[in-house]
Amino acid sequence: MSHTAHIRSHRKPRNRSASTIAMRAGVAGGVLSLAAAGASASAYADEPVTQTLELPTLTADMATQVAQSADATQQAAANYQLQAERDTAAANAAKQAKADLADAKQKAEARKKAAEDARKAAAARASRSAERTTLSTTASTGTSTSTSTSTATGSAAAVISFVKAQIGKSYVLGATGPSAYDCSGLVQAAFKQVGISLPRVSQSQSTAGTQVSLSNLQPGDILYWGSAGSAYHVAVYVGDGMFVGAQNPSTGIVEKPLSYDPPTGAVRVL
Template sequence: MSHTAHIPSHRKPRRSASKLALRAGVAGGVLSTIAVAGAAGPANAEPVTETIEMPTLGSLDTELASAVSASAEASHQEALDLSLRAQEDAAIAKAAQEAKKAKAEADRKAEAERAEKARAEAQERASRTQARTQLSPASSSSDSGSSDSGSSYSADSSTQAPTGSAAAIVAFARAQIGDAYVSGGTGPNSWDCSGLVQAAYRQAGIDLPRVSSSQSSMGTSVSLSNLQPGDILYWGSRSGSYHVAIYVGGGMYVGAQNPSTGVVERSLDWDTPSGAVRIL
């Protein structure tokens, strides 16, 4: 055999790189498939699925806005309730204060009226007592030395109506009967004793002083037994009388007595005057 003769080699033929890569890829894919299948469990097992609902941002914003709105409304309502309660408390306190003030004022007026009534009643009692003392039989002279307050009186029996100035004075005095007595009153619907006498004499064109002590100091003293309509009757001393009235005839006089009686017509026997003066 020739040295150059072809001897078949026992080496395996080299595989190409592309075939090797192809085989490696197939093997890797098979192994991966097996691994995945094994991890997933048996081939016939159903996949387990679970759905978790997550809140969306839109629903969270809506709920938050509703909560904030409800809280704000509650706070506003509470503030309104507190304001209303405060106003009610203030109104109650004010009403109580005004009621207390009104009661105090009413009590004050009532007390003043009671005091005035008591004073007038005491004055009236004192005048009657003093008149009886001055008209006792032992008394025979007046402040002026003439027999006026000390003399006993007798009602004139004449029924003849007064005339002239006396008639105007008597008519005015009687027209005021029923009017109220008010200290310091000068008419037209309320009087005190000297206010009524002054207004009556003004009807005859005669201006008298305002107070009783000055009125009883005017004119001429006359006896109670010689009275004429229009004469001024007084209680107390002539220069210090505390009450006056107008003699209207028939043993009667008209005067503004006190707050409880007002202007009345009374008999001389009811409250005998201390004396009388004549101005006409």
């Protein structure tokens, strides 16, 4: 046994105040709380965290701005459409104006040509009228400005001899002889005697040779009625102001003076 075992301690017992005990208890409690919080956080560390965002509230001002923006966009689209329609209308108007101008020019040219044709036709009628007057006067006085039959020689004499030999035969439309002829059939057959091949119809025969004036006819010239290229009747001039032709079914092939039926023109193939 220690030599101090039975000796009482002379140290005074500590006098712990209530506040000190309370403070220690509080500290201990706080440590426990932190520990518990840590454990809790550890337990939920693997769970996903959901974050909620609040969208801004659409206020009256914002709604007005959106509406105004939509109106502006719609108005701009309407403007673009209107401009496009105007551009299309302008292009169509320009195209139509160009077509109208071309049509007007064409009509003006047609009127000009018609006026020129009318002037030429009037001049031709006046010329034919003057020539017919001359022919009528010559026939009535018995004077001829042309070569007479008696002086015709060669091919002209052969043609005249042939057509005079046909006088009294019948006129039959489309006939080419030998017992009947129509007007162009007789002329074609007459010139065939001298080796000249003429077209079959009067329209073509009226342009078969050189055009000559009715005041300068020679025996053997081809007379035609109507215009050159569209004549409706032909005959052969035989001199002394006379012609032989297949006139019509009533008269047949006859010899007549130019005044009987003044021709329009004449061509020379000999």
